[in-house]
Amino acid sequence: MQNIDGQIPVKKLRDLLNPLLVPLLAIFTAMVAGGIIIAIVGGNPFAAYWGLVQGSFGSAAALSETAVWATPYIFAGLAVAVAFKGGLFNIGAEGQLAFGAVMAALIGYALPGWLHIDLPAYIHIPLTVGLGMLAGAIWAAIPGALKAYTGGHEVINTIMMNYIALNITSFLLNGPMRDPDPLNLSARTPEIAASARIPTIFPDLRVHWGFVLALLVAVIIWWLLWKTTMGFEIRTVGANPDAAKYAGINVKRTIVITMAISGALAGLAGAIEVTALNYRHELGFSVGYGFDSIAIALLGKTNPFGVVLAAILFGAMRNGGTRMQFMTQIPVDIISVIQGLILLFVAADAIIRFIYRIRVREERVVLTRGWGG
Amino acid sequence: MATNDIVLEAKGITKHFPGVLANDHVDFDLHKGEIHALLGENGAGKTTLMNILYGLYLPDSGEIQVDGKPAVIHTPKDSITLGIGMVHQHFMLIPVFTVAENIMLGDEIVRNKIVLDQKAVAKRVRDLSHQYGLEINPETLVSQLPVGVQQRVEIVKALYRNAHILILDEPTAVLTPQEADELFVIMHELTKRGVSIIFITHKLKEVLAVADRITVMRDGKVVGTAKPKETDEAKLASMMVGREVILKVDKDPAKPGNEILKVDGLKVHDIRGLEVVRDVSFHVLAGEVLGIAGVQGNGQTELVEALTGLRSMAGGKMWFSGKDMTGKPPRPITETGMAHIPEDRQRHGLVLGYTVADNMVLNTYYLPPFGVHNMLQPAAIDSNARKLIEDYDVRTPSPYVPVGKLSGGNQQKVIVARELSHPVKLLVANQPTRGLDVGSIEYIHKEIIVMRDRGVAVLLVSAELDEIMALSDRIAVMYRGQIVATVDAAKVTREQLGLWMAGAHPEE
Structure with a gap:
């Protein structure tokens, strides 16, 4: 048995491709099923998918828009993935994202006025984005602390905190933070100062440096989880909290930290949308990012790089859907159906394994434990 | 008492699981009124064989005869019909039910198709316990009974279903030595009344004390069958392990x-x-x-x-x-x-999805040389794992195999190695x-x-x-x-x- 080789094993190609197998087959199966639905409602699936590809990757503008869509998906998907790694199911990304956006908008438009100085961009942007992250982190740390110290289940508490966050946001955008412009009819904040705006990469495309930051953050999260002792603690608590306690890890503190990191990433998603894209926060802009991010984290198998790929796929589908509708008159809602099917097949991977006769090779990823677990 | 009538015979039983040959042409027979001990280490294939006899698995090949007739056992129901009863290591009793309720569960006596006839059940239980010398009161709640008596309830449960072949899976694991002795008396009483018993265990002393015949399994095969008088602990142990084993711990004062x-x-x-x-x-x-x-x-x-x-x-x-x-x-x-070898190694001692190497630094990951400035040091973790695998003879293909894939003994060695490797x-x-x-x-x-x-x-x-x-x-x-x-x-x-x-x- 003991054929111990003299070096750290280099991962074989098959080992690298194996975790991608189920997600790729899930996407493929969902596309086939979606195609059948398109055919049933009288459309041409091939034309529809061609429109989708054209709309998402067919031109520089299409690529740029795909990246714009993917940016919040990457941040929020990483948020959910980090929580999963720590054994926590953060359904509250939506609310954390909203608070990140509200905080970023506030700091973005109000801070220069409060301080009575013009802030340089290199101070104002980090401050805006950083406080947006902090808002998300605090909002997520609350259910984390409730879980750690009272046993209150984070799924229930993050769902409830979503309602609180979204209603407070609605109040703020209709009340104290409402854009005072007499022409304004919607619940939105004033525009943020020019010094708080993250610039675009190319002059005539909307893709901004926030997308590059998202890719960078994915690398940082991978590094944090697998290269640092804190990441070891997060993963150990997620994999086996009893063993983590035995190993001397402060399980309660780790749960709070994990939720705070998760919330910071969700808050970052909101802050970047404000500072790099919309330049204000408007009620309703973010609806769904926080929930789609759960699907993205699952499709990405909670791996930071998997999350990036899944986020780009979801971004491309959201972006290309409009073009598809324009070219084939197939309603853009079919995209939601396909995304739902992808999630179904990834979550219930037994279906995929059954259809394609894949033997279970890897240990099943246990994403969360049961009540009180 | 043991006779030469064969009540149960398994011939050439073979069962594959993915990557494992759990039973390899196993032959096993049970005489009427005999206690036949099945001895073997974990993973030797005892449980697989019993699960086949009890209808939980289907064999890939081989045949089973009960009372001289070929038997097809697809489900536990089939085996109960054939008169085979099993007492599991972990009792299948509902604590808040009475003894009688537990015994009739799944085989209730019913009047007018809907009303449970508790009295008839209680009478039947009393009759059985008198008949076999198993003293239990059918009206007592199971939760109020000591473990040894709960086990008796399990045995009566099987007898209630007319079992004449009893499989006892590690029955003494939860008993005090006195309770175990009482169980052995009961087992002999049962055999006197024509019940045949398969007694699964890994305790050598008990086997020699109670069994009429002993069959030893190793790696899915039957290694041999012996009579207690013709063998001893050392011989049985070396049959189980496949080499000489020192049973006595040598130690100085x-x-x-x-x-x-x-x-x-x-x-x-x-x-x-x-x-x-x-x-x-x-x-x-x-x-x-x-x-x-x-x-x-x-x-x-x-x-x-x-x-x-x-x-x-x-x-x-x-x-x-x-x-x-x-x-x-x-x-x-x-x-x-303090080094701690925990009771439940899979719950406290290991993260089963982690590699052997990571488990070997589970509680020292933050200390130099494994954690320096909050960064994990893969080279130090690797050399630590290789050294401990060598020193403690952990049988693993590589330090990067998930520890959950190792056998129980090797998982325990990973824990022992880790715990004893720091001061x-x-x-x-x-x-x-x-x-x-x-x-x-x-x-x-x-x-x-x-x-x-x-x-x-x-x-x-x-x-x-x-x-x-x-x-x-x-x-x-x-x-x-x-x-x-x-x-x-x-x-x-x-x-x-x-x-x-x-x-x-x-x-x-």
């Missing part, structure tokens, strides 16, 4: 040193808030093994969890290495030099050999004595009296949360310890 652990008036509550460790005081010296004997569930688990910082103390004090460590969390206790003053070993094969038990016993002789204080908790007697220098007996006696291991008999474990007072 202890040379006790300073007091390493002192516990005074310790009280611990379980999750329901009940006081399960009640005012326990003891000490462990450097260079000695203090064994804590007791039937499972008498507070040993909670005692160890409190000492190692996993559970809070409700009262009392603990000094470790001269320092007051009362109520400290696990990390400072570990850093002071140790006190080793707390709770059920260190539970569920392990003879070879691994031999290894871990040797390692515990090596640590003792190096001047480490050892607190050994075990429900296996043989293990306690083989390793301990002093023995404390725990019963219902209290230490009822502490004695010199050389001056006490097995019988005496058994009485104390069952609740007898030392003065009597």
